[in-house]
Amino acid sequence: MRSFFLFIIRHYVVFLFVLLELIALYFVFTYNNFHNTYFINSANSATGNVLNTYGNFQEYFALRQVNDSLMKENAQIREQLLLSDLPDTSDVIVADTLGKPLYSYIPAEVIGNSFTEPNNYITLNKGSVDGIKENMAVITSSGIVGKVVKVSANFSVVMSALHSQFVSPVAVKKNNAQGRLKWTGKYATHINVIQVSEPWQIVKGDSVITTKISDMFPPNIMVGTIEDYGKDPGSNYYTLNVKLSTNFSALKFVYVVNEPMKAERDALENQVTDAGN
Secondary structure, three states: OOHHHHHHOHHHHHHHHHHHHHHHHHHHHHHHHHHHHHHHHHHHHHHHHHHHHHHHHHHHHHHHHHHHHHHHHHHHHHHHHHOOOOOOHHHHHHHOOOOOOOOOEEEEEEEEOOOOOOEEEEEEEEOOOHHOOOOOOOOOOOEEEEEEEEEEOEEEEEEEEEEEEOOOEEEEEEOOOEEEOOOOOOOOOEEEEEEOOOOOOOOOEEEEEEEOOOOOOOOOOOEEEEEEEEOOOOOOOOOEEEEOOOOOHHEEEEEEEEEOOOOOHHHHHHHHHHOOO
């Protein structure tokens, strides 16, 4: 304590100067309108900058929560759009709209992704506890991704469309020329549509989409656009070279497609197949 008082006494001139300066500034800003206004504006500006910076930090750390919220909202919008696209006939409405949607969507985050191998897989942060099952389709807002092949309680593995064994029926949007997807294993940006029987009136830039005959994807999901096509040697079929609408090298969020009536459809088709055998 004695040292503290000695320090004050030794430097009392400095402390006295600072005190007098503060008093002088108080009188200047209190009794002078110009200086008072300038001080208030400067203080408000400084406070605003601090609050703005603090708000930016809060927004940055809240991005994950915002993304999750947007994914859920998008999933709900997709369900509503699908329901609004149902044909307006009494038979279909009775058969397909008994309080259950044709499709529902489970948003998930990509936590593992390969796209340069001959057979590529994607890992999601959702599993059976979230309602995900094997053979469910996976899409993004821009197009197809693949199908679920393995599921644990909290994770699932997806066979990417960039896989040698991935197969799905698709069609050219404008004329319904149909074929099936086949990845060549060369580029993560392109995929082939093989066994197209009549590609008449096809031009570069035409869209390729999923169809109603798919046992995996909902109809009208984007696959990509045609870049070129040619006839297969020694056959009557054509192969389309399609630029994928999904950027597989930048996957972050996806939707897992749940089709509540799929089990009933599969069971009925298997009965017919078994009877034919």
